[in-house]
Amino acid sequence: MIVSDPNFPYKAIIFNLDGVLVDTASYHYTAWRMLANGLGFDFTEQQHEALRGLSRMASLERILQWGGIYMSEAEQLHLADVKNNWYTKLITEVKPSNVLPGVVTLLEELRENGIQLALSSASRSARNVLKSTNLELFFDEVVDGYSTRKSKPDPECFQLAARALGKSPADCMVFEDSMLGVKAAIYGGFTVVGIGRDEYLQEAHYVIPGFQGLSFENLAAILTNESIISNRNWFAWSHLRQKSGHFLPDEADFCRP
């Protein structure tokens, strides 16, 4: 039996998928762009940053606003299907080599050290991507776009993952690449490490460019460092927590009998 490392400050880690473990964010961008181009407009990769973490329908709504296009709900549902068909075709080429650098080593080390792992993604294709990249075996629980009802920054997707693991948010940390996902984790009372560029992730407790070279020991050092609770984000974090009273979970809600 693997016993979890008593010095590691969290019992569980929740990973987002797209752009954190696998570079599928670029496939979402390509498929949405094909849709926008077909409607006669375009949008930049920088604009697409704001869509990271949003549900399919919420993303479409935002894109249609950029194009100044009004559509009925039925037409929107049809367009969302069209985009999804393109996206699912594009990701048939996703393979283990598309897993981002350093991910597999870190997941292996976390498992060896008894840390429970969950995957939480707004995507309905999350399980397919996990299968085709061989990442599925690392996760105790998977929450995907079929189990969530609320789009980030609502913390529902992380709360569901913590609940599935039988842990409270205080016991879990989250890895996220999107601004909305970072906010969602903070609203839910989780510690969050941002993956990617600092400029998009300023509210995270800590930001790293990616997992390359990140060992279990390095991560433990980062998480136990005073700076994680007293860094420049502390004020934003406590402010957001205060503002988000209605999101704060009931701890008892997360404990299995």
Ligand code: G6P
């Ligand atoms: C993730 C991605 C978003 C995507 C959403 C829904 O959160 O970051 O870009 O729109 O999942 O994905 P789906 O595959 O269900 O359309």
